[in-house]
Amino acid sequence: MASIQEEHNAIVAAERHLAQCFYAFGLALKEANEDLEPAATQLHNATTTLAKTTRFLGVKAWFDLTDSEVTLLALVYIQTLDPDCVAPFIGLSWFEQGPTLSLDKLLTLNDKYLSKRTLLAENIGSSRLFTLGLLNQSSHYMSLSCAVQISPLLQQYLQSGCVSSSDGALFSAIKKYGIDPVFSCSFAKEQHKIIAKYTLLNHDNAEQALWYGMQLAAHSTLSVSQFIGEAEEGKQYDSQILQVELAELLLKNKGQSVVIYWPNWVSYLHIAYQNLRAIIQQLPQVYIVTMAEPQQRKHDIEHVDERVIVMPTQEKVASSWLALAPESQARFEARAWQLATHYPIALERMNTLSQHAIQLMHTPEDYWSTLQAQCLQTQSVGCDELAKLSQSRFTLQDMVLANSMAQPLKELVARVRYQAELKARLPRLNSGCKALFWGKPGTGKSMAAEAIAGELQLPLYLVNLANIASKWIGETEKHLAKLFDSAERHNAVLMFDEADAIFAKRSEVESSHDKNANMGVSYLLQRMEHYSGLLLLSTNFKANLDEAFLRRFHNVVEFTFPTETERMTLWLHSLGGNADDDLLGVITPLAHQFELSAAQIINITETALLQSLMAGRALIVRSDIACALKRELAKHHAGFMAQQDILKWLQGGHHGPDAIV
Known part of the structure; x- marks a missing residue:
């Protein structure tokens, strides 16, 4: 903790000293001193000191900047941090427009000999400071007379050492993902590492390709960001905007390597994006994982690693289910095989389902049945208006x-x-x-x-x-x-x-x-x-x-219609524990006398139970069945003989006074 504090104190001291030297040079210039060299040398040395602090050295390494570019960045940074340091320049020809110095004057201050020729010879306009939006001008075209502003995110990082996320970014928040056992079990070991600047995934499922790319990053201990700018189909962005967003992404990740999942990267390979492609190629910490149609593969991409994602066999999927299971349940190969063959669960969802089953199970023995229920629920998705999803109530x-x-x-x-x-x-x-x-x-x-x-x-x-x-x-x-x-x-x-x-x-x-x-x-x-x-x-x-x-x-x-024996079983099964003893005693003649289908028997039982509840009885009696039977047969235009058969059955043994059909 002490070293961090010491580093912070050194940066603050360097900032304060540069602001003072900046102010002193302006006063010397304003007072028309004949010898400006001492003030210019002090300004140069102070700028160099700030440029060699940890944060500036980090930015220099991340974006491969030259010493001259970093000192220019330090000058712009300090006049933004402490605007009062340029106050002496007011009214001088050095102060051309706005509250800050122009690029022309900043280039002059960048050299202790007050010469801007070196940086102009290096074509400062094409510097990464400007192409990546680290510095920018209000003018659309590079102009020496225009004021220079520093990127707000870069200013924030140089001042505080961290960057907060902003809304509306084209790249998602940077994340680190853990290694999914499913990936390790399903794919060969040689596929577990990123081996090229560009990895092209030959697959037609975007969600699985994204998961695959995340796992490549996880096995290489790299962070992941996703290009999320494709809200509208076919929409593309200005190359300069993408370059600026890319620089901001690296700032947020403090220059650490990042895998960018950019599904339609291939569509950005035409000539309009050659600057973007060149910058990405020159940033060693940026990796691109993309998808492409067969006719687009390897088009204009050098050193591409094309991965043909072959879905794992059922044996490998079963092995993955076993790998996800708690240790005490990892021997049930038959249960894992059943899941692999019955439920085509997306690979990226398997680990989530397993973890959820572990949370829901009451005992370790419940794991596989709980997981199967989770898989069934996941697969139970309707097909809009074309089919109704039915929950099975029977076996x-x-x-x-x-x-x-x-x-x-x-x-x-x-x-x-x-x-x-x-x-x-x-x-x-x-x-x-x-x-x-x-x-x-x-x-x-x-x-x-x-x-x-x-x-x-x-x-x-x-x-x-x-x-x-x-x-x-x-x-x-x-x-x-x-x-x-x-x-x-x-x-x-x-x-x-x-x-x-x-x-x-x-x-x-x-x-x-x-x-x-x-x-x-x-x-x-x-x-x-x-x-x-x-x-x-x-x-x-x-x-x-x-x-x-x-x-x-x-x-x-x-x-076919059930036989008499089957009808008797159906009656007993349908009635369950809802019939009184008298009714149970006459089920055999009921099954013998009326040739009913299974559906009819179920309908009659339901109507009879309703009749008993309406009458305030706990159990179904013979008269309830007789009434429901009459109603069911009436659907099929049963006549006088059917009525007599019902009466005959009803009077076939002892019954109460309310036994009226």
């Missing part, structure tokens, strides 16, 4: 299914779970899984889709067919492409209910409408062939689908 264990339906559904789940193993053994295997559910309404097709998504812990997209179809040519295909891309990106289960409305048979072309409809079906055939996720279609009428679709399904499952 296959919640369904009562005949073996002819249960087995194919289990195969669908297994096909998704063992997709990687199947692909490894059968390299020509098409990715993804497609299935058709068909059968009468209420037999469980939609519930099965939800149960499969719940079994796999994947998001479920229920397609909104009304918003998919469009009367405008080509719009339907665009909607489908957007839908499939979104579902594929989130590895969602994609469910087309009432699929025959859009997967209908192609017809003879008799009008433009027929042609467009056939084009839509043809596009679907092509797109579903290459869909890498789980695609489910449901319909009441299998015959309405185009036959070309059937070949592409891995499973075609017919959903």
Whole structure:
């Protein structure tokens, strides 16, 4: 701490001494002394002393300035810091305009022999002092007669040793990032260091490219700033503005090396920005990380390191999940593999999700289940108006299914779970899984889709067919492409209910409408062939689908009405603990007498429970079921015989006085 104070005292003393010498030279000039050399020598020595203090030497090194440039900077700095030092120059020809000396007079004072020829010969106008905006003039063109001002940020640094951030900068605040274990596990070690002035990332995802660039910087222990001036597409900035902002960025970082993530740097390589390119090339502490289209790669960039970012395999992603896990949980390879295969989480988000799961878990054993829930939540993103994101409430264990339906559904789940193993053994295997559910309404097709998504812990997209179809040519295909891309990106289960409305048979072309409809079906055939996720279609009428679709399904499952035994199980499962003992005693004849679908049984139970609550009863009684049953059958125009069947069931055993249908 003492050395810092001593350094500060030395700088203050040098500033005070230079201000005094500046003032003394002005007085000598004003008094028309014949011998100005002593005053000029004192001024020169004082300027040199200030120029050799720590902060000035730092600026000199950062921007590669000459001794003459630094002494000129010291003169401008001191007259800005202490304007009174130029007071004696008032009324003299040296004081040409404004409250400060002109560049012409400052160049003269810069030399103890009061000669400006040396600096003029060095072309002071092209000095980095001016090209980087460290010094500037009010005139757009360099003029010896104009006053010179120092950059406010540079003045702030030279005076206090630090720089505060300012609003509206084209470069983001400088940050240092830690090393992400995911990067270390996912990419080869030779990719972990910046090895060139320019690093060009061959990738089409801006967020992942930014994360990759940050990790390159982290492995090289460098700070990062991001060029954020691309608010408007195609907008570019004046070269001088960029050069000034670049200098300010280095001031804020105190001359330390910085990686600038500049996504569209290649677009600044044309001739209008040659000064900017030259300056960046000459600043050893500046590194550029950029992205470019294939046709732009390496264009006009020397010594470029082109990085082709190949996304890691599922094995490496699984290894990354294991590396993120707490030490006690780092042996569960199967759980890590499940996350890698089920959830295409962006690499840059994996560490955040893992840390969040660690915070939320109650015990170490909860880590993987908590993390899986976090991954599912992250992937559960809707596709605007084209599909509804449905939260799965069931698994296959919640369904009562005949073996002819249960087995194919289990195969669908297994096909998704063992997709990687199947692909490894059968390299020509098409990715993804497609299935058709068909059968009468209420037999469980939609519930099965939800149960499969719940079994796999994947998001479920229920397609909104009304918003998919469009009367405008080509719009339907665009909607489908957007839908499939979104579902594929989130590895969602994609469910087309009432699929025959859009997967209908192609017809003879008799009008433009027929042609467009056939084009839509043809596009679907092509797109579903290459869909890498789980695609489910449901319909009441299998015959309405185009036959070309059937070949592409891995499973075609017919959903039938439940048998008597299955209906009894459905009744007991649906009623749960909400039925009284009398009702439970007559479930068998209820299941025998009424051939109902699973959906109908659920509807009847819900209505019966509502009836019991309205009557102030805690449990459902036989009469509640009878009333709800009558209402459900009325939907299907059940007649007198149905009424008699309900009455027969209702009177089939002991019942209370309120048992009225």
